[in-house]
Amino acid sequence: EPALIFDLGGKFDKSFNEAAYNGAKRWADETGGTYKELEMQSEAQREQALRRLAETGANPIIMTGFAFGDVLGKVAGDYPDTKFGIIDMVVDQPNVQSVVFTEEQGSYLAGVMAAMASQSGTVGFIGGMDIPLIHKFECGFAQGFKAAKPDGKVLINYTGTTPAAWNDPVKGGELAKAQISQGADVVYAAAGGTGIGVLQAVADAGKLGVGVDSNQNHLHPSNMLTSMVKRVDNAVYDAFTAGTDLEPGVKVMDLKAEGVGVAIDDNNKALVTPEMQAAIDDATAKIGSGEIAVHDYATDNTCPVQ
Amino acid sequence: MDFATIIQILDSAVRLMTPLLLACLAGLYSERSGVFDIGLEGKMLMAAFTAASVAYVTGSAWLGLMAGIMGSLALSLIHGLASITFRGNQLISGVAINFLASGLTVLLGQKIFGLGGRTPALEGNARFGEITLPFADALRDVPIIGPIYAELISGHTILVYLAFAMVPLTWWVLNRTRFGLRLRAVGENPASVDTAGVSVTRLRYAAIAICGILCGIAGAYLATALSAGFVKEMTAGRGFIALAALIFAKWRPWSALGATFLFGLLEAIANRYPNLDLGIITIPSMFMNALPYILTVIILAGFVGRAIPPRAGGEPYVKER
Amino acid sequence: MEKMPKWADVILTPLISLLLAAAISALVILAIGESPWLALKTMIEGSLGSSYGWGFTLYYTTNFIFTGLAVMVAYHASLFNIGGEGQAAMGGLGVALVLLYLPLPHWLIALPVAMIGAAAFGAAWAFIPAWLQAKRGSHIVITTIMFNFIAAAALNYVLVNVLRPVGSMDPASARFPESTHLPSLSDMALAFGMEWGKNTPVNVTFFVAIGACLLVWLLIWRTRLGYEIRAFGKSEPGALYAGISPVRITIIAMLISGGLAGLMAINNVMGEAERLVLNAVEGAGFIGIAVALMGRNHPLGVFLAALLFGFLYQGGGELALWTSIPRELIVVIQALVILFTGALDNMVRMPLERLFLSMRKRGGA
Amino acid sequence: MSAQAQQSGGRSDAAAPAAIELRSISKAFGPVQANKNINLRVEKGTIHGIIGENGAGKSTLMSILYGFYKPDSGEILVNGQPLTITDSQTAIKAGIGMVFQHFKLVQNFTVLENIILGVEDGRLLRPSLAKARGVLKQLAEEYQLNVDPDETIEELSVGHQQRVEILKALYRQADILILDEPTGVLTPAEADHLFRILEGLRAEGKTIILITHKLREIMEITDNVSVMRRGEMVASVKTAETSPEELAELMVGRKVLLNVEKTPAQPGAAILEVRDLKLVDDEGVERLRGISFDIRAGEILGIAGVSGNGQTQLLELLGGYPEKGSKVSGSIRMNGEALDLTGTKSDAATRRARGIGHVPEDRQVEGLIMDFTAWENVAFGYHHAPEFNKGWLMDNAAIREDAEAKIKRFDVRPPNANLAARNFSGGNQQKIVVAREIERNPDLLLIGQPTRGVDIGAIEFIHKRIVELRDAGKAVLLVSVELDEILSLSDRIAVMFDGRIMGERLPAETTTGELGLLMAGITDTESTPDSAGVPPDLKHVEGVPGGQP
Ligand SMILES: Nc1ncnc2c1ncn2[C@@H]1O[C@H](COP(=O)(O)OP(=O)(O)OP(=O)(O)O)[C@@H](O)[C@H]1O
Numbered sequence A: 001e002p003a004l005i006f007d008l009g010g011k012f013d014k015s016f017n018e019a020a021y022n023g024a025k026r027w028a029d030e031t032g033g034t035y036k037e038l039e040m041q042s043e044a045q046r047e048q049a050l051r052r053l054a055e056t057g058a059n060p061i062i063m064t065g066f067a068f069g070d071v072l073g074k075v076a077g078d079y080p081d082t083k084f085g086i087i088d089m090v091v092d093q094p095n096v097q098s099v100v101f102t103e104e105q106g107s108y109l110a111g112v113m114a115a116m117a118s119q120s121g122t123v124g125f126i127g128g129m130d131i132p133l134i135h136k137f138e139c140g141f142a143q144g145f146k147a148a149k150p151d152g153k154v155l156i157n158y159t160g161t162t163p164a165a166w167n168d169p170v171k172g173g174e175l176a177k178a179q180i181s182q183g184a185d186v187v188y189a190a191a192g193g194t195g196i197g198v199l200q201a202v203a204d205a206g207k208l209g210v211g212v213d214s215n216q217n218h219l220h221p222s223n224m225l226t227s228m229v230k231r232v233d234n235a236v237y238d239a240f241t242a243g244t245d246l247e248p249g250v251k252v253m254d255l256k257a258e259g260v261g262v263a264i265d266d267n268n269k270a271l272v273t274p275e276m277q278a279a280i281d282d283a284t285a286k287i288g289s290g291e292i293a294v295h296d297y298a299t300d301n302t303c304p305v306q
Numbered sequence B: 001m002d003f004a005t006i007i008q009i010l011d012s013a014v015r016l017m018t019p020l021l022l023a024c025l026a027g028l029y030s031e032r033s034g035v036f037d038i039g040l041e042g043k044m045l046m047a048a049f050t051a052a053s054v055a056y057v058t059g060s061a062w063l064g065l066m067a068g069i070m071g072s073l074a075l076s077l078i079h080g081l082a083s084i085t086f087r088g089n090q091l092i093s094g095v096a097i098n099f100l101a102s103g104l105t106v107l108l109g110q111k112i113f114g115l116g117g118r119t120p121a122l123e124g125n126a127r128f129g130e131i132t133l134p135f136a137d138a139l140r141d142v143p144i145i146g147p148i149y150a151e152l153i154s155g156h157t158i159l160v161y162l163a164f165a166m167v168p169l170t171w172w173v174l175n176r177t178r179f180g181l182r183l184r185a186v187g188e189n190p191a192s193v194d195t196a197g198v199s200v201t202r203l204r205y206a207a208i209a210i211c212g213i214l215c216g217i218a219g220a221y222l223a224t225a226l227s228a229g230f231v232k233e234m235t236a237g238r239g240f241i242a243l244a245a246l247i248f249a250k251w252r253p254w255s256a257l258g259a260t261f262l263f264g265l266l267e268a269i270a271n272r273y274p275n276l277d278l279g280i281i282t283i284p285s286m287f288m289n290a291l292p293y294i295l296t297v298i299i300l301a302g303f304v305g306r307a308i309p310p311r312a313g314g315e316p317y318v319k320e321r
Numbered sequence C: 001m002e003k004m005p006k007w008a009d010v011i012l013t014p015l016i017s018l019l020l021a022a023a024i025s026a027l028v029i030l031a032i033g034e035s036p037w038l039a040l041k042t043m044i045e046g047s048l049g050s051s052y053g054w055g056f057t058l059y060y061t062t063n064f065i066f067t068g069l070a071v072m073v074a075y076h077a078s079l080f081n082i083g084g085e086g087q088a089a090m091g092g093l094g095v096a097l098v099l100l101y102l103p104l105p106h107w108l109i110a111l112p113v114a115m116i117g118a119a120a121f122g123a124a125w126a127f128i129p130a131w132l133q134a135k136r137g138s139h140i141v142i143t144t145i146m147f148n149f150i151a152a153a154a155l156n157y158v159l160v161n162v163l164r165p166v167g168s169m170d171p172a173s174a175r176f177p178e179s180t181h182l183p184s185l186s187d188m189a190l191a192f193g194m195e196w197g198k199n200t201p202v203n204v205t206f207f208v209a210i211g212a213c214l215l216v217w218l219l220i221w222r223t224r225l226g227y228e229i230r231a232f233g234k235s236e237p238g239a240l241y242a243g244i245s246p247v248r249i250t251i252i253a254m255l256i257s258g259g260l261a262g263l264m265a266i267n268n269v270m271g272e273a274e275r276l277v278l279n280a281v282e283g284a285g286f287i288g289i290a291v292a293l294m295g296r297n298h299p300l301g302v303f304l305a306a307l308l309f310g311f312l313y314q315g316g317g318e319l320a321l322w323t324s325i326p327r328e329l330i331v332v333i334q335a336l337v338i339l340f341t342g343a344l345d346n347m348v349r350m351p352l353e354r355l356f357l358s359m360r361k362r363g364g365a
Numbered sequence D: 001m002s003a004q005a006q007q008s009g010g011r012s013d014a015a016a017p018a019a020i021e022l023r024s025i026s027k028a029f030g031p032v033q034a035n036k037n038i039n040l041r042v043e044k045g046t047i048h049g050i051i052g053e054n055g056a057g058k059s060t061l062m063s064i065l066y067g068f069y070k071p072d073s074g075e076i077l078v079n080g081q082p083l084t085i086t087d088s089q090t091a092i093k094a095g096i097g098m099v100f101q102h103f104k105l106v107q108n109f110t111v112l113e114n115i116i117l118g119v120e121d122g123r124l125l126r127p128s129l130a131k132a133r134g135v136l137k138q139l140a141e142e143y144q145l146n147v148d149p150d151e152t153i154e155e156l157s158v159g160h161q162q163r164v165e166i167l168k169a170l171y172r173q174a175d176i177l178i179l180d181e182p183t184g185v186l187t188p189a190e191a192d193h194l195f196r197i198l199e200g201l202r203a204e205g206k207t208i209i210l211i212t213h214k215l216r217e218i219m220e221i222t223d224n225v226s227v228m229r230r231g232e233m234v235a236s237v238k239t240a241e242t243s244p245e246e247l248a249e250l251m252v253g254r255k256v257l258l259n260v261e262k263t264p265a266q267p268g269a270a271i272l273e274v275r276d277l278k279l280v281d282d283e284g285v286e287r288l289r290g291i292s293f294d295i296r297a298g299e300i301l302g303i304a305g306v307s308g309n310g311q312t313q314l315l316e317l318l319g320g321y322p323e324k325g326s327k328v329s330g331s332i333r334m335n336g337e338a339l340d341l342t343g344t345k346s347d348a349a350t351r352r353a354r355g356i357g358h359v360p361e362d363r364q365v366e367g368l369i370m371d372f373t374a375w376e377n378v379a380f381g382y383h384h385a386p387e388f389n390k391g392w393l394m395d396n397a398a399i400r401e402d403a404e405a406k407i408k409r410f411d412v413r414p415p416n417a418n419l420a421a422r423n424f425s426g427g428n429q430q431k432i433v434v435a436r437e438i439e440r441n442p443d444l445l446l447i448g449q450p451t452r453g454v455d456i457g458a459i460e461f462i463h464k465r466i467v468e469l470r471d472a473g474k475a476v477l478l479v480s481v482e483l484d485e486i487l488s489l490s491d492r493i494a495v496m497f498d499g500r501i502m503g504e505r506l507p508a509e510t511t512t513g514e515l516g517l518l519m520a521g522i523t524d525t526e527s528t529p530d531s532a533g534v535p536p537d538l539k540h541v542e543g544v545p546g547g548q549p
């Protein structure tokens, strides 16, 4: 029986935990199988949860979030017969599959779209807490935007310094309004529950929003340019499907593997012009071929643009 | 910084200060009556939840507002029971109320909507819309006054105007009415009120009820005006900031306006300048986010003297032991 | 003459209050369509039913003892320190810096040094609000609230930009050297050939916490400084009359308070995580307020209240982990426990007093 | 007003009903039986005194009558009609007014606001305030009760605060006025003035119940007097048919010496030399304007004066804790050595170490920590003393032992060192403070208002101890607003007015009249008031004999 462990944000975090949950649910719905799921309550529980699940025979055990990396590194060796999967972090152990996403590539595409949709030449990015992971989104977005509009401007805000930063739609809305008043007409939110407020404020102002992680286009049809989807659900689904045969090593979910991408559906179809679509396809191809190398902020903590 | 930017920042400050102002005035009523209230946060949170839920279900922001007030009032009642009727510790009661709201909102939200404590997004009449004041559009192009009127003063939701109207109203109630006189007296020396033949209990309950109503409006404003629905823990510490503003304002209504405006303004400025580039160094976002708090401390240390709370504050009125 | 025997006040009243809280909690659980019985069973088994559960319960207890004592000491000087959260976070920074940058060959050496680092950083973070209160009259409640936010920002910055190992995504410091790892209670039990609480985070810090309770008790009720703190807390004019300096006491009490809050880092940062992560304090600073107030500002009370919260935390964690009951239920239960034992205690005490009084009258007549 | 209505209804009984009749009233506070089966009859149009030791239950009984406490059993008749008094509103409606021992005023309200509190005429304040202003003016003229209606209470002297309380009752048209220890905080002159008012009220047919510890006042003004002891009413007599000695015995249950016995002083070397002491408080008001005096060993220097003329500041300054932010100059020498006036060595702890004991004016705010037990309070201020400490820790056993001994020697009741200070009556609280300060045998004892609100048994005791200390060759600085106390205890009297010492007199060679003049700032050389120097809070001292224009 596979198991899934959510990080502290909880499974309904409107972000990647929720995406993981959707993947597991899809697997359960399709196969009729059952799985165990756990939500973390505190830092100290991580190890407890891993060990308890491993001891009860759950296999594979998938966990979301970089915060598990340290503990998994410690625990995995004690349960050589159990397969583990960790998302957003690389853990070098023989029975661990590390799934990493190239958020910068997906964000790059979103940046390209934003540049083409923007009339003012100014777009915005709103992150939750100021942590490296979110800079990956920011930097990819900025690269894509600059590639299409070299003299355009990206406004950047982070919501806060406590976990409340992920759940403050009011502040998110206010940041969006501040960016809009500075000319931004497309705003990309990578801020969990805070993003809901961002997208709402953007829609209220008649501007365009870009969602994150799961497809959020339905939130404000015709005011959502797109969503940068990060297919955590696929990663979980695949892992559950692989079951005990989960392949150890690093699994890169990149643009090519459709691990990341921009969502285009009925809600935003009207906004995606043929030229835009062409640009997306072009960029996708070039990134795939390596012609465009989107810089990953995490490698050196710097961003080539801005 | 040009004039338009200043207007935009002030406009943002007004929106950000409104929940603080309402909560601050709520605390003012309660604390001037001698009942300390660190549960402002919890009451706002509960109100935000009930307001958003009912607004979603009924599609009416006004019904949502009523529900927000009810939700907050229910917690006020618990606080009253603990701190007035049973003469318990007001601080503990406040702490408990914060926990209670934090847990109950998500628990109920999950039970009702199954979205992990969120409510579905509110649309149309389920939210308070922005009001354009008369002549706002006509005056917009008049220099200076035009933008001030059209962009700063006009274009807020009704709750913002209500919050601002509460300031002179509160001042008037406290200083010009019988109720206000008694309310202030009961916070300074409840025995004086008791020996005058007026019920201390009833007065304090009345104060706490007003506190509940105002917190209710604040919560409803957060969930149904500023944003479009409830998200868990969405008050994000605003109740505590309101408490700080209340002390800062030395428990006075006009000063409360000033104090909350200051908080709103500092936050608006920090929002506007997320990375202050000082040429040599760039101040990281973390510190711009903390700027309102740092400046508060500096202002407090430099310009505001000792704040003396209402004399009977925090103590239950005990006649016989 | 007392209205009722001391045991009734100290044991019976809280017990009945707890039962009331439990009863209401059961109603809440029923209301969300779950079984209260199952919930209770899961909580008790998960937290007290095995050495494993105890290992976690005592770990959380240790955290709460430190923050509870911190609030308590300041409270005796009538200073309401809401800043435990920030002070404990800063204590963590102190521990991390000491352990990462000083060569410490053995935990027996590392522990005292880290304790100094933790206490010093916690105390330093309490010093500014204390100084502002003493000298400038800035209200300690506001300044400590503000300092919580500022500490979070500072930590956010330090972890992301200074302590984070290159290439790591995780805003956390590197692991502390192996030599500084604290023995867990299960290791210690194993040394005596006992199998106890394997893989649980409770560590030697638990004993440090108990020691802290004793020392704080001595400090407050047996030393001149404690006497002065209590006197000042009860009456400032009285303190002046007795030659006690308000400035000195305000600052010293807050330094001790901040130091105690900072010491919590020994448990969670040094003992459990063995590295510094963002939000390591996880609200323990705020729980400390409830613990101190419920513990009636006495170290023994703080210990018991911390144990109760440790139980709720671990039991609640288990509940959320292994049943479909959402984890927020536990927050509600905590709230009810705080409410009934801490704020509505007179609801139980008053009738009890009447009962004892009438019993005595009948007995006397 | 129901009482008046009934009166005008015209009852045909030959004997007029009593204004108040209490029938077997009982009241317990938890285990404490404060009132036991009390019967009391107060005739209409009389002044009825109630006396009794601290804690006898006087205040409780009156609070029941005023509806502040609910009796456990018993019956109350007002003007012959049974009346269930559930709260103060009922009592007020029945025409009962009460001035509490501890005033029930809102400190930061104006006089006017305090007056109308609870009897406003409508929802808005403005008309009520206007009306009250008019009525107040009328009452002020009628009864000589002048106060500035716009002053806040905290700026008024206690005497004036009391006037406000009386005005409150009169404004509520009280027919029956209860005064609980009204003279405890008044100067003799103010007390005289109050009595003239009370007599005026009686002449108008109002009934007055007066609680006091001062038998002189009972004899002077009351028609009847009731004595309480340990919760019971032990006697009710006509004042004309009794004597102070008899009352004292009834009250305490033993014979009491009403006058201090003391031998002439044998002054030695100067212990304390004060020169040109000046103090400006943080609001810039000059509180002390150059005070100089000596106290010698074996001598009691009494400082007389209306309160608010700098005595408090003088005591606090000598005690080592002048008000925060005040500026001090001058010099103090103790046993020939200078004492620091500023800096860290000017605090109360240092003063104690130099041999200065201090019984502060306000025992509840300064002298005691009310939540500490009696034994903890016995170390208060001396908690650094070696005999109370063992190394790093305090020696609680030693402190406790010391406390038990002091409680025994000073007959503190109940003799339970574990009781919190707040659970002792005022008199017994005072004994704890006096015991602590006197028993350490200080070279100099500062003692402010030693017997305020204390019953006669305890007064006798405290006075004796002070004289004993003097006889042991120590110096005593006594500050009191009780001229009787000053006259009977002091070896020399200095009168303070407006931060200055107006003159020194020997008790045998002066009179209350002369001291009263000095207290009002009038020296005998110039007979016009020193109007230039009258501080603002003395604008209303017309109660002081000779101080009135
Ligand atoms: N509110 C109260 N709660 C509990 N006990 C009280 C209360 N008030 C008074 N008592 C108790 O009742 C007894 C009578 O007190 P009361 O105040 O009536 O005495 P009193 O005669 O007015 O004394 P004093 O001369 O000091 O004013 C006291 O011994 C005290 O222990």
Ligand SMILES: Nc1ncnc2c1ncn2[C@@H]1O[C@H](COP(=O)(O)OP(=O)(O)OP(=O)(O)O)[C@@H](O)[C@H]1O
Residues within 6 Å of the ligand: B318, B319, B320, B321, D054, D055, D059, D101, D181, D422, D423, D424, D425, D426, D427, D452, D453, D454, D455
């Ligand atoms: N609310 C109360 N609770 C408990 N005891 C009380 C209360 N109020 C008064 N007492 C007790 O009643 C007694 C008399 O109190 P009261 O307030 O009448 O006079 P006091 O201020 O103590 O004395 P004094 O008349 O000397 O000023 C004291 O023992 C006092 O501690």
Ligand SMILES: [Mg+2]
Residues within 6 Å of the ligand: D058, D059, D060, D101, D180
């Ligand atoms: Mg009394």
Ligand SMILES: [Mg+2]
Residues within 6 Å of the ligand: D054, D101, D181, D426, D453
């Ligand atoms: Mg008394």
